[in-house]
Amino acid sequence: MQDRFGFQVQATDGKARTGAISTPRGEIRTPAFMPVGTAGTVKAMLPESVRATGADILLGNTYHLMLRPTAERIDRLGGLHTFMNWERPILTDSGGFQVMSLADLRKLDEEGVTFRSHINGSKHRLTPERSMEIQRLLGSDIVMCFDECPALPADDARVAEAMRLSMRWAARSREAFGDRPGHALFGIQQGGVTEELRAESAEALCAIGFDGYAIGGLAVGEGQEAMFGVLDYAPDMLPEDKPRYLMGVGKPDDIVGAVKRGVDMMDCVLPSRSGRTGQAWTRRGQVNIKNARHQDDPRPLDEECGCPACRSYSRAYLHHVFRAGEMISGMLLTWHNLHYYQELMAEMRGAIAEGRFAAWEAGFHAARAEGDIPPL
Known part of the structure; x- marks a missing residue:
């Protein structure tokens, strides 16, 4: 088994890349979609079910786990992999984004952030050094630098100030991470939607040196057009021989557009959150299972899909259990959505390897433009 972290690009098609990240806990095929296991679980899924969808890696959440059950407790119980019964790679975020978006009464200074838990109001302090310590206690394979995420919209001066603080924190994260063979530390490029700030951030990160680079x-609300505008240049600013990770994305067409522009890794709560609220993602776009049109429909969500929801259950049944508030509704729709996302990644890897990504992308958009199958 590979005893250290590595990355190899195996084929390119335009800017799109396919390859593999090697870790002591197994290979991650890229482009990769990482399901989000916020509090040590992908909601409504067993770990072996998540693996069955084709996922090579999960994301864990530093902020949530440090508050409950605490990183120290997870460490005493054998680390996050053992604790949540997932033996493959885990990436943990740094906690920065959740502190900014969830915590109460947060106070930011040069050293870090002081905040109150959204769970019980208890007071906590998160610094680059503490974030590295928490992620070490969790035992994650890919560790993220601690950064500041200003809420958008924000003016250029505010974005520049946050980016430069994040770069100082990146240097401290690198120092605190130390030498941990088999584990990787990723830097995070910031700079909003301003090319000059993105370039300054990328230069600072490359000077520090990381095992991978996140965008x-x-x-965070800027819209797809603005996001793609940044992705037209941002990945090119980062080293070609390291993985590039776009954080918190997204919808299927966001993912396809990101891969087209040179991104290797993504994560998002969307497929699991949508599944719990009656939304299914299919090759023909989105299906809202709560709509009355499905109540007498004996057909599957997607007849080409091999997931348990499509293999064994009708739209009528899925509509019924959602309306009845049954737990199986969220379980089946989440499984379907995660299966679809992983199928999407596998199709893109194949298309890039065979040099037919443009044709594949055209087919992807054409199928979605057709919309859902007509009602009976």
Whole structure:
């Protein structure tokens, strides 16, 4: 088994890349979609079910786990992999985004952030050094630098100030991470939607040196056009021989557009959250299972899909259990959505390897433009 972290690009088609990240816990095929296991679980899924969808890696959440059950407790119980019964790679975010978006009464200074828990109001302090310590206690394979994520919209001066603070924190994260063979540390590019700030951030990160590079501060309300505008240049600013991770993205067409522009890794709560609220993602776009049109429909969600929801259950049944508030509704729709997302990644990997990504992308958009199958 590979005993250290590595990355190899195996084929390119335009800017799109396919390859593999190697870790001691197994290979991650890229482009990769990482399901989000916020509090040590992908909601409504067993870990073996998540693996069955084709996922090579999960994301864990530093902020949520440090508050409950605490990183120290998880460490005593054998680390996050053992604790949540997932033996493959785990990436943990740094906690920065959740502190900014969820915590109460947060106070930011040069050293870090002081905040109150959204769970019980208890007071906590998060710094680059503490974030590295928490992620070490969790035992994650890919660790993210601690950064500041300003809420958008924000003016250029505010975005520049946050980016430069994040770069100082990146240097401190690198120092605190130390030498951990088999584990990787990713830097996070910031700079909003301003090319000069993105370039300054990328230069600072490359000077520090990381095992991979994330593009942060997007998918926070700026819209797809603005996001793609940044992705037209941002990945090119980062080293070609390291993985590029777009944080918090997204919808299927966001993912396809990101891969087209040179992104290797993505994560998002969307497929699991949508599944719990009656939304299914299919090759023909989105299906809202709560709509009355499905109540007498004996057909599957997607007849080409091999997931349990499509193999064994009708739209009528899925509509019924959602309306009845049954737990199986969220379980089946989440499984379907995660299966679809992983199928999407596998199709893109194949298309890039065979040099037919443009044709594949055209087919992807054409199928979605057709819309859902007509009602009976």
